[in-house]
Amino acid sequence: xxxxxxxxxxxxxxxxxxxxxxxxxxxxxxxxxxxxxxxxxxxxxxxxxxxxxxxxxxxxxxxxxxxxxxxxxxxxxxxxxxxxxxxxxxxxxxxxxxxxxxxxxxx
Amino acid sequence: xxxxxxxxxxxxxxxxxxxxxxxxxxxxxxxxxxxxxxxxxxxxxxxxxxxxxxxxxxxxxxxxxxxxxxxxxxxxxxxxxxxxxxxxxxxxxxxxxxxxxxxxxxxxxxxxxxxxxxxxxxxxxxxxxxxxxxxxx
Numbered sequence: 001x002x003x004x005x006x007x008x009x010x011x012x013x014x015x016x017x018x019x020x021x022x023x024x025x026x027x028x029x030x031x032x033x034x035x036x037x038x039x040x041x042x043x044x045x046x047x048x049x050x051x052x053x054x055x056x057x058x059x060x061x062x063x064x065x066x067x068x069x070x071x072x073x074x075x076x077x078x079x080x081x082x083x084x085x086x087x088x089x090x091x092x093x094x095x096x097x098x099x100x101x102x103x104x105x106x107x
Numbered sequence: 108x109x110x111x112x113x114x115x116x117x118x119x120x121x122x123x124x125x126x127x128x129x130x131x132x133x134x135x136x137x138x139x140x141x142x143x144x145x146x147x148x149x150x151x152x153x154x155x156x157x158x159x160x161x162x163x164x165x166x167x168x169x170x171x172x173x174x175x176x177x178x179x180x181x182x183x184x185x186x187x188x189x190x191x192x193x194x195x196x197x198x199x200x201x202x203x204x205x206x207x208x209x210x211x212x213x214x215x216x217x218x219x220x221x222x223x224x225x226x227x228x229x230x231x232x233x234x235x236x237x238x239x240x241x242x243x244x
C-alpha cells in the first residue's frame with residue numbers, strides 16, 4: 001500500500017489553507033493509500049490543543065501525526081503542550097519514511 | 108547485504124530567507140549520518156547556498172562582534188555535510204543549476220559542488236530510492 005508523508009511547515013493561523021491537509025489526508029486514505037503527517041517549523045504551533053481541531057480530528061481517525069521535536073524546542077514548546085494523538089518526533093522520521101518508499105509532499 | 112540507498116533532494120530557496128533550507132539540511136544531515144548516498148539539486152536561489160564568498164557579520168544591535176555572533180553560513184553547513192559524507196565513504200553530489208548560477212553570478216561555489224542542468228535532477232531522481240522536493244514558500 002502506497003504511503004504518503006505530508007510535511008507541513010506553516011502556521012494554520014497565518015495560513016488558512018493548512019486546513020486543506022485534512023481533505024488531502026482523507027482523500028489519500030479513501031484512495032486506498034496511507035497518509036501520515038509531519039509538522040515542522042511554524043506548523044508545530046498547530047499541535048497545541050484547540051489551535052487546529054481539524055488535525056485533532058485526523059489524529060482521532062488514526063492518521064499518524066509526528067511533530068518535530070527540534071521545532072517545538074525552538075518555539076518554547078514540548079510534547080506536554082501537544083494535543084492527544086500527536087507524537088513528538090525527530091527529523092529522522094522523514095528519512096525513515098523516505099527510505100520506506102513514502103511519497104513526500106512538502107507544503 | 109542490503110544495497111546502499113540513495114536519496115535525492117531538490118532545494119529552491121535562497122540562503123538567509125527561509126527556515127525550509129535549515130530543515131532540509133537537517134534531513135540531509137540525518138540521511139548522511141545513516142550512511143545514505145545523497146544527491147542535491149539546487150535550483151533558483153538555492154544555488155547561492157554553497158556560494159564561497161558568504162561572510163559572517165557582527166551584530167551591533169546586540170553588541171556582539173563577529174566571533175561572538177558566530178553567524179551561521181550555509182556554505183559551512185554544506186561543506187560539513189560533504190566532509191562527513193567523505194569520511195564515511197558516501198557519495199554526496201551537490202549540483203547547482205547552471206542557468207540559475209549564471210543569472211545570479213553565483214559561479215564561485217565551495218569545493219565539492221558542481222554545475223549541472225535540470226537533466227541532472229531527472230537522472231538523480233530516476234536512479235534514487237526516493238526524492239524530496241522542497242519548494243519555495
